[in-house]
Amino acid sequence: MSKQKVSIFWFRRDLRLEDNVALYHALQSKYPVIPLFIFDTDILDSLPKNDARVGFIYESLQKINAKLKAIESSILIKKGTTTEVWKSLFQEYAVSEVFFNKDYEPYAIKRDLEIAALAKTNHAQCFSFKDQVIFEEKEIIKADGTPYTIYTPYKNKWLEKYKSLAPLQEYITLNYLFNFYRSNFDFPTLEQIGFEENNIKVIPYKLTEIANYHETRDFPAIDSTSYLSPHLRFGTVSIRKLVNWAAQENAVFLSELIWREFFMQILFCFPKVVNHNFKSAYDGIQWRNNEEDFKRWCTGNTGYPMVDAGMRQLNETGYMHNRVRMVVASFLCKHLLINWQWGEAYFAEKLLDYDLSANVGNWQWAAGTGCDAAPYFRVFNPDIQLKKFDEKGIYIRKWIPEFDLGYCEPMVDHAFARDRAIATYKAGGLN
Incomplete structure (x- = not known):
């Protein structure tokens, strides 16, 4: 007996039913649509088991699944490498069409090319769309x-x-929900996926x-x-x-x-920016990369209130105010002369909104090594930033409760650090 032909829509960076381009097109397929999400072990295996972003993805999928349940459908959740998962899907189902929205990161581009080739091998058409x-x-x-x-x-x-x-x-998907595959797929627990709850939560947008x-x-x-x-x-x-x-x-x-x-x-x-300066003229900078200094920056114990408040906010909540992000990034690269890649990696671990392109772009901007960078001689003065943007100290006292009770001294003098940074950048090959 032949299997029923189906289309599969693959959720990735588009965790919603509304105004979703690839889903809109998938639902107009002549085949019923199975909605799919893959917990990709190539990504997950490097994350802590209580990663708050995984928890947010899980909660978002739960909300989608609840809406699908109302129309007698459900989302198919898989865990594994994307290639192995798709191989099993092509064996289990008569997949005629695959739909997904494009992703522009190097890993995602390579992954999607592999899945498109696998679809072709299995006589399925593959369609990708601009959505994000x-x-x-x-x-x-x-x-x-x-x-x-x-x-x-x-x-x-x-x-x-x-x-x-x-x-x-805008793409009105709600007009075509009748074309979802009728199903009641098991929805795994977070623990079954290999993760656990985290007290850090994504805040609803306003x-x-x-x-x-x-x-x-x-x-x-x-x-x-x-x-x-x-x-x-x-x-x-x-x-x-x-x-x-x-x-x-x-x-x-x-x-x-x-x-x-x-x-x-x-x-x-310019995919090289993931691991290299956009401007190669900055490749000769001799970073200090002092591990003890980096630890003090990470934990918010530099003696500069704006820097420390920002890092403590990040560590406790997964968020950091945008103005403060510029201050803490400049401090790491210019005051401490620590390679921007160290800061980028720490933000990648902690930020709920971590996005490779923006994180790399903003860190290189702060370091002065990027395509549209702050000049290398621009060194934010954290004390002036504090006076301009938190004059009454409301923000810093929220995150530094000991501020008025014997707060630590600055770990480096601003004037000294500024002169050292400019000299180091010049010695690195700049004119």
């Missing part, structure tokens, strides 16, 4: 066809192209304060952040809905969304 960005790969380029490496001209071209399309089309974003965004004591970044990272919110909304509400907030796509484009066009 407005403009992808090389859609925003210079007149000569090369990618932009400076943000402002990229942003101007992005806005010009967006305005010609606005408002962006957009109520965005009208004043340009006025409040630099002040960490004002809780005016949207908390959107983890939701964008894992696709629990649609970028099209968000951009259409931001374009009407706040230009500065929209520019932050454009920064996200700029860094994605840089990573796609």
